Amino acid sequence: MEKYAIMGGQPLRGEVEIGGAKNAALAILAAAVMTDEPVVIENVPDVRDTNVLLKAMENIGVMIDRSERHTVKMNSSQICDCIIDDEYMKKIRASYYMIGALLGKYKKAEVPLPGGCNIGIRAIDQHIKGFKALGAEVRIAHGSIIAEAKELRGSHIFMDKVSVGATINIMMAATMATGKTIIENVAKEPHVVDLANFLNSMGANIKGAGTDVIRIKGVEKLHRTEYAIIPDQIEAGTFMMAAAASRGDVTVKNVIPKHLECITAKLLEIGCRVEEYDDAVRVIADKAISSTQIKTLPYPGFPTDMQPQMTVALGLAHGTSIVTESIFDNRFKYVDELMRMGASIKVEGNTAIITGVEKYTGARITAPDLRAGAALVLAALVAEGETVIEDIKYIERGYEDFEKKLQGLGARIEKIDSDRDLKKFRFRIAQ
Numbered sequence: 001m002e003k004y005a006i007m008g009g010q011p012l013r014g015e016v017e018i019g020g021a022k023n024a025a026l027a028i029l030a031a032a033v034m035t036d037e038p039v040v041i042e043n044v045p046d047v048r049d050t051n052v053l054l055k056a057m058e059n060i061g062v063m064i065d066r067s068e069r070h071t072v073k074m075n076s077s078q079i080c081d082c083i084i085d086d087e088y089m090k091k092i093r094a095s096y097y098m099i100g101a102l103l104g105k106y107k108k109a110e111v112p113l114p115g116g117c118n119i120g121i122r123a124i125d126q127h128i129k130g131f132k133a134l135g136a137e138v139r140i141a142h143g144s145i146i147a148e149a150k151e152l153r154g155s156h157i158f159m160d161k162v163s164v165g166a167t168i169n170i171m172m173a174a175t176m177a178t179g180k181t182i183i184e185n186v187a188k189e190p191h192v193v194d195l196a197n198f199l200n201s202m203g204a205n206i207k208g209a210g211t212d213v214i215r216i217k218g219v220e221k222l223h224r225t226e227y228a229i230i231p232d233q234i235e236a237g238t239f240m241m242a243a244a245a246s247r248g249d250v251t252v253k254n255v256i257p258k259h260l261e262c263i264t265a266k267l268l269e270i271g272c273r274v275e276e277y278d279d280a281v282r283v284i285a286d287k288a289i290s291s292t293q294i295k296t297l298p299y300p301g302f303p304t305d306m307q308p309q310m311t312v313a314l315g316l317a318h319g320t321s322i323v324t325e326s327i328f329d330n331r332f333k334y335v336d337e338l339m340r341m342g343a344s345i346k347v348e349g350n351t352a353i354i355t356g357v358e359k360y361t362g363a364r365i366t367a368p369d370l371r372a373g374a375a376l377v378l379a380a381l382v383a384e385g386e387t388v389i390e391d392i393k394y395i396e397r398g399y400e401d402f403e404k405k406l407q408g409l410g411a412r413i414e415k416i417d418s419d420r421d422l423k424k425f426r427f428r429i430a431q
């Protein structure tokens with residue numbers, strides 16, 4: 001099992017290039033099956049989640065050419081099956097986007113109930129509510145969601161909860177329904193907007209993505225397109241936070257600064273300097289971090305996917321910070337690991353009370369999920385001494401070449417597979 005070996009204590013400095021947004025890619029790749037014509041998608045991150053989804057799509061007959069690392073060429077005219085295999089669904093939750101896509105195009109889909117990161121209960125009632133409102137019959141049998149419709153009809157849907165996944169899934173199905181659909185109280189995340197733009201580039205008629213209400217006029221067919229995915233807000237935010245935690249100076253390139261405003265605002269609040277350029281942000285942390293209060297919220301609020309990274313930075317701030325997690329109910333599991341590195345954090349329900357400490361110390365720890373895993377890497381980078389992080393497969397779900405990008409910023413991090421590799425790492429560090 002691969003691990004990261006990290007020797008901490010180095011402020012990160014330099015430039016890092018951000019890849020395409022994983023969460024946008026998952027939605028867009030799924031939506032691309034909705035046309036029989038060829039589709040070219042650029043800026044697809046080469047991470048485990050997108051790769052697993054592509055395998056699941058190949059398995060139902062989608063032809064995929066990935067001769068260039070970040071470009072996917074697809075043809076979905078030969079789809080032979082609307083049943084996604086359980087093997088893929090267990091690995092990534094987002095294969096449930098195939099329900100919206102297949103239901104929209106073929107009026108039927110069978111997808112096993114999702115797995116994904118273990119960060120709390122992740123209901124799908126809003127997805128099901130939306131599909132039913134469009135006229136589908138939805139049932140759960142043998143561990144799968146089975147959705148079928150003679151015809152999908154436009155509808156007026158009010159979401160009881162702001163859900164990224166449900167917004168995306170319903171938007172896809174409604175794109176090929178008859179008539180008009182209005183979805184209220186939708187998610188406004190950048191990748192919801194990116195998916196709408198992608199579907200529109202294939203001939204869909206979607207308005208309002210990025211606001212609280214999405215209006216869709218159903219179309220009968222979608223056509224070929226070439227499309228480039230937006231940069232990854234969370235990957236960018238993770239490197240911004242790495243600069244803050246390590247008291248470094250990092251220019252994060254190929255980003256949309258507007259998508260990062262919720263993160264930038266908090267970095268300014270805790271005493272970092274942030275310079276914004278057209279497609280880059282520079283974070284300079286030349287003095288001690290100060291404490292703050294944060295509550296995770298749907299976009300444009302502070303993202304839950306940045307909560308662990310922010311907590312790691314605040315663990316080193318002067319004073320007491322309070323972080324409230326309002327999206328997921330079990331997203332502080334990594335705190336135990338962080339406390340083994342010397343953090344002083346008390347978790348009460350969905351709130352973490354963080355008393356800043358002077359330093360973290362290296363330890364042998366385990367990545368509990370994707371974003372918490374990345375956050376623990378940041379903790380290790382600033383810790384005194386050596387850290388070994390196990391289960392980095394979670395981190396690789398969403399970060400492409402994470403250790404290489406960090407090495408480019410001066411971090412002492414290597415992927416290792418054995419005790420022998422660890423000894424070699426120590427030897428190199430000692431040189």
Ligand code: UD1
Nearest residue numbers: 023094121122123124125126127163164165166305327328
């Ligand atoms: C997506 C992101 C994930 C991010 C999350 C919140 C992808 C692939 N994943 O996850 O990285 O952390 O948004 O920004 O884009 N809920 C219900 N009923 C539903 C659906 C959701 O109660 O039918 C609840 C969930 O349990 C959760 C909250 O709504 O508490 C938000 O979930 P949602 O926005 O759907 O997250 P995901 O789409 O799963």
